[in-house]
Amino acid sequence: MKKTALIIDDNQNNLLLEKDLLEVAGFTVFVAENASQGILLAIQERPDIIIMDMRLPDMRGSEAAKILLANEQTNQIPVVFVTASVLAEGIEEIKAIPNAVFIGKPINTRTFAKDVGHFIR
Amino acid sequence: MDCQPRKAYLLSRPSLGEGSTPKTKSVTSSQEYSESIINTIREPLIALDQDLRVVSVSRSFYEVFKVKPEQTVGQLIYDLGNKQWDIPQLRELLETILPEQATFDNYEVEHDFATIGRRIMLLNARQIQRVHGKERIILLAIEDITERREIETGLEKAHDELEALATELKRTARAKSEFLANMSHELRTPLNSINGFSEVLFDETFGPLNEKQRKYVSNVLASGKHLLALINQILDMAKVESGKMKLQLSTISTRGILDEVAMLVADLAGKKQIEMTLEIAHDLPDIEADELKVREIIYNLLSNAVKFTPVAGRIGLRAVESSGQIEVSVWDSGVGIATENMERIFEGFFRVDTPYSRLTEGTGLGLPLARKLVELHGGHLAIESKGLDQGTLVKFQLPISVSQEA
Numbered sequence: 037m038k039k040t041a042l043i044i045d046d047n048q049n050n051l052l053l054e055k056d057l058l059e060v061a062g063f064t065v066f067v068a069e070n071a072s073q074g075i076l077l078a079i080q081e082r083p084d085i086i087i088m089d090m091r092l093p094d095m096r097g098s099e100a101a102k103i104l105l106a107n108e109q110t111n112q113i114p115v116v117f118v119t120a121s122v123l124a125e126g127i128e129e130i131k132a133i134p135n136a137v138f139i140g141k142p143i144n145t146r147t148f149a150k151d152v153g154h155f156i157r
Numbered sequence: 158m159d160c161q162p163r164k165a166y167l168l169s170r171p172s173l174g175e176g177s178t179p180k181t182k183s184v185t186s187s188q189e190y191s192e193s194i195i196n197t198i199r200e201p202l203i204a205l206d207q208d209l210r211v212v213s214v215s216r217s218f219y220e221v222f223k224v225k226p227e228q229t230v231g232q233l234i235y236d237l238g239n240k241q242w243d244i245p246q247l248r249e250l251l252e253t254i255l256p257e258q259a260t261f262d263n264y265e266v267e268h269d270f271a272t273i274g275r276r277i278m279l280l281n282a283r284q285i286q287r288v289h290g291k292e293r294i295i296l297l298a299i300e301d302i303t304e305r306r307e308i309e310t311g312l313e314k315a316h317d318e319l320e321a322l323a324t325e326l327k328r329t330a331r332a333k334s335e336f337l338a339n340m341s342h343e344l345r346t347p348l349n350s351i352n353g354f355s356e357v358l359f360d361e362t363f364g365p366l367n368e369k370q371r372k373y374v375s376n377v378l379a380s381g382k383h384l385l386a387l388i389n390q391i392l393d394m395a396k397v398e399s400g401k402m403k404l405q406l407s408t409i410s411t412r413g414i415l416d417e418v419a420m421l422v423a424d425l426a427g428k429k430q431i432e433m434t435l436e437i438a439h440d441l442p443d444i445e446a447d448e449l450k451v452r453e454i455i456y457n458l459l460s461n462a463v464k465f466t467p468v469a470g471r472i473g474l475r476a477v478e479s480s481g482q483i484e485v486s487v488w489d490s491g492v493g494i495a496t497e498n499m500e501r502i503f504e505g506f507f508r509v510d511t512p513y514s515r516l517t518e519g520t521g522l523g524l525p526l527a528r529k530l531v532e533l534h535g536g537h538l539a540i541e542s543k544g545l546d547q548g549t550l551v552k553f554q555l556p557i558s559v560s561q562e563a
Contacts, residue, residue: 049350051355060362120345142349142385145356 039041042066042083044074044100046093050118054087054148069093069155071100078110084156090119090129101133101134109133114155181555205295209234209251212294216302221301223272234297244268250280255295259284267300277303325437329398337395344388352381390522398527404447404533406559411451412441415476418452422459431466434473441476444483450530457523458487458551466491482536482554493549494542504526504541508525524551535559 041063045051050067055065066081068074071092078086086104088102090097097117104110120141130138137155139148192213195202201218202542205211211230219226224238235243235249246266255261261282269275279300284293355378358366361366396402415437426433444451455474462472471487494502503525524540531553538553 047346047350049347049354053350053353056357056363120342141345142352145353146360 038064039085039153040064040066040083041085041087041152042068042074042078042081043054043087044068044071044092044097045089046070046091047089050089053145054062054143057143057145057148058152060132063151063152070095070108071095075100075103075107075110078104078113079107080108081114083107085114085116085152087116087118087152090117098129098133101106101136105133105135105154114157116152116155196429200301201299202359203234203297203299205234205251205297207293207295209295211237218299221273221299222270238270238272241272242268247280249506250282251297253327255282255284276301276304277306279371311332318391331484334395334399334401337392341388341392345385348381348385348388352378352385353379385521394522395528397526397533402530402533404450404559406445406447408443409448409451410445411444411476412437414448414452415441415455415474415485418455421456421475422463425460425463426472429463429466430469431463432469435472436473436475440478441483442478442557444555446534446555448531449553454527454530454553455485455487457527458553459553461523462487462489462491462549465489478557479554484552484554486550486552488548488550490548493547494540497546499540499542527551527553531555 039062041058042053043051044060044067045054046069050139051067051069055067057064066077066083068077071094074086074088074092081152088097092100097119101115104113104115113135115133115136117136117138118141119130119138127138130136138150144151191204195204195213195215198215199217201221202215203211203218204213211232211234213224214229218224219229222238227301229237235248244266246264246268248265250261250264250376254264261280264280264282265277266280267275267277279302280298282297283296285296286293355374357363358374359371359378393402416435419435423433459472459474466489468471472491473487475486475488477484512513528538534555536553536555538551541550541552542548
């Protein structure tokens with residue numbers, strides 16, 4: 037069966053690039069441009085993995101991840117944060133969330149899909 | 158200010174009957190004695206009788222207040238110099254306070270004199286019983302503190318201004334850091350898209366490109382990566398300068414890191430048939446440092462050596478332990494540095510215009526950033542060159558253990 041991924045990012049270019057890379061690697065990809073939309077889509081589609089930006093227009097990515105964790109339909113889905121702020125505090129914020137990992141920005145287009153695949157159990 | 162009472166003490170000596178002026182001597186002799194004392198004193202002094210008429214004044218009184226003896230002696234103090242001395246505060250001092258207390262120190266009076274303008278004075282007064290007779294005399298010493306007060310006020314003002322300036326500087330530095338952090342995010346986001354899409358195109362993920370297209374996309378990608386390196390280095394410089402660059406210290410294998418970075422650069426050197434010599438001491442100790450920063454320092458220096466050395470030249474890396482530090486030297490047989498450019502190369506964005514500078518891609522920030530990173534570790538970086546085309550030697554020391562400083 038095809039693997040499914042949900043990308044939540046308000047930057048259209050990031051969304052398109054990540055979607056293309058995952059589709060080429062054989063994923064079925066859903067996209068959302070804000071956290072609320074993304075959470076609804078996650079409940080509806082139950083993707084294998086969620087790729088999310090930390091800075092979203094309606095809330096921080098970490099808050100969205102907590103909402104997903106609190107919902108039993110989505111609490112098993114791993115979350116990958118794509119973030120430039122690989123500073124100590126940013127890492128702590130992600131480490132505090134169970135089920136979450138991060139990929140540093142800029143993404144490596146040659147390894148992105150493979151890296152994302154590794155995080156699916 | 159505490160010198161005032163001392164002066165009053167001196168003046169009262171005759172009445173204490175000290176030395177050559179026993180109480181039995183004539184009034185005249187005692188008066189001469191006191192007048193000579195009065196005239197010795199630099200500051201204006203007035204002796205008044207109990208009706209507040211001037212008995213005598215010191216020489217300096219005439220000089221400071223620009224009055225003549227004939228207009229002074231025998232006059233009521235308030236009438237002096239065309240009633241210039243009719244000062245309400247002085248009346249209070251002489252008529253109310255002095256009769257009750259007999260002495261008065263450092264009484265501040267501000268008054269606008271017709272002849273000499275606005276002055277601030279400190280008045281010290283003593284009421285003294287004459288040796289003979291029952292009348293009293295009043296000694297009034299006047300210290301003009303107008304200038305001192307102006308200096309004090311000026312100092313206070315300068316201090317306040319400095320404080321305001323320091324606050325403003327801190328605010329500006331914070332604003333600058335915030336601006337740079339935001340700017341770097343805003344610049345990197347679109348740049349990451351440019352680089353990401355060009356990379357996918359270059360890899361022909363969605364279909365083949367012709368030769369021209371491949372070449373152009375490759376140029377877009379190279380320029381994009383160069384721009385990203387620039388932005389990252391500018392941000393690093395700004396972080397170091399604003400004290401926000403924090404070192405992630407751990408014990409690092411110095412030998413291992415030098416070998417690894419040299420391997421990376423060997424590839425670049427090979428393309429220009431440059432011979433690289435490595436002399437890393439076998440007993441080179443591990444050091445406490447930020448591994449990524451140390452790699453960056455060495456990479457910047459070695460890649461500079463390759464960039465500024467012509468084809469078939471030589472470069473080298475030498476590392477030894479030296480009195481509690483490790484000393485790393487990166488040398489090359491390249492273009493060297495003219496003496497007049499020796500300091501400018503640390504300014505940032507300064508690239509000497511040589512045939513190589515046009516050929517080599519660089520930010521001009523590699524060396525200044527390397528020096529800042531070395532200094533952040535408590536080390537020192539220096540550069541030597543005998544001149545143009547004489548090669549370059551960059552030498553830096555890093556302490557084996559970084560002293561804990563914020």
